[in-house]
Amino acid sequence: MAMLQIGDSGPAVRKLQQALLAAGFNPGKADGDFGAGTEAAVMAFQHSAGLLHDGIAGPRTLRALGLARSDKLPSAVDRFSVQVVAQMFPQTPLAPIREHLPPVLHAMKAAGLADRVMLLAALATIRAETAGFLPIDEGPSRFNTSPRGHPFDLYDRRADLGNHGEPDGARYKGRGFVQLTGRHNYTVYAERLQQPLVEQPELANTPDVAAAVLAAFLKDRELQIKSSLMEGDLRAARRAVNGGSHGLEAFAEAYRVGDMLTDDEDL
Template sequence: MAIHTIRRGDTLSALAQKYGTSVSALAKTNNIKNPDLIITGRKLTIPDGFDRPGQRPATAPPGMPGSSSRPGSSTQSPTQAGPVTGPSAPAGNGKGVTMDQLRKIMPNLSQAKAEQYLPHINNAMAEAGITTKNQKAAFLSQLAHESGQLRYMEEIASGSAYEGRRDLGNTQPGDGTRFKGRGPIQLTGRSNYRAAGQALGIDLENNPKRAADPDVGFRTAAWFWKSRGLNSLAESGNFREVTRRINGGYNGLADRQQYYNRALSVL
């Protein structure tokens, strides 16, 4: 069992990625109530089976390669995300977005968060085939609006408003809260968690909180983007329809448009 002393700039998401575990596992092992609040100097216990950075437990099932629609906890252990389909190192092949570009598009995004999220963003764009300026601008601007410039990976509201929403597959008591919006493009509702999980090889239906972890959340965003055919709409410049398919309407269209115009200029 490894021990990690928290340093300035550390986040649970970054540490989970470093040690090949999950945010939920780290939080549970160390009795952390708020994963966004960790204290410099505190010693973290890395869960059994994750003794070295990048090591997965021998019993972990292999991942399968492979969001979101608006309109109680599991007793199963989290399933690790599968590998990203596509280039093995998209962040370095010149087809993604650079750190400088990302922070110009999302000026309130901190350097630490940008460093943490950039590989996941570029992997997601590679997985979804997002390669042109128009496609990248549309994708990044929607992420910026939906997540408050990547500040929120989970919906602030409780999710109780989705209770009983059969159109979202919420048919069991507690489904509204259990399957609230998570990820940079918010995955919402039991049906969407099931569909995204099946596509990515992750049991999100029984482990819904995994959708808020960056290694999964950006992939669900890529899955949603690709499954809804948004690249062709983005390439044609039909940003309004891209917004409608993500939001189910046009909420926040003006804000999304501002990010989009900025992204086009930066890219």
């Protein structure tokens, strides 16, 4: 009973319908046919449980209903070879892809994000943030450095980033695959990953830590990202990670190429 969706039928669907009824979500007659009523009941339950409301009873929905022991989604790691990812990064040499793809895939799997959609989102994020598939420092720009100021002076007192003043702007500038930025974020993911990122922020550029930060950052936004992608809204998916549309074109191109190369699969 790995996944049930509209059009399916049989004893597994009947068990699903009975579980939905027991949870207070009426699918209509428990006849073993997954029709529109069952789909609507599944979606209502998913909304209530804080799950992706796609109307498909996958591992997480079935586990929440007590019908499965595990809520792990099918792993798609094997679909993302160096050759596939190279086509998502057409201007990037193969060497950094070969070096950094394994820690990224390992970190995503460890975070429970080994499904195809989240792997696509992770790689598209890297394409948008660090097109060379390298964990890198953010560079000075008009958005973080004033015309006559020291580098990253516009970050120094950004309360929304948790910065306390100079030198926090430069010390906690964007780093890594996801461009972790601000004292607050460095503190949050230092605790989450048990890494001394506050004292040694440059660790965010080491491949294993950069990959772990990326995975943890996306895990915190998984439902928002998947909901946006379910609607085909790549702009909203990018905004869920970046807070804006910077890098949207690169994100969208990488996502679409990867989506085509790794075939279709339900969100």
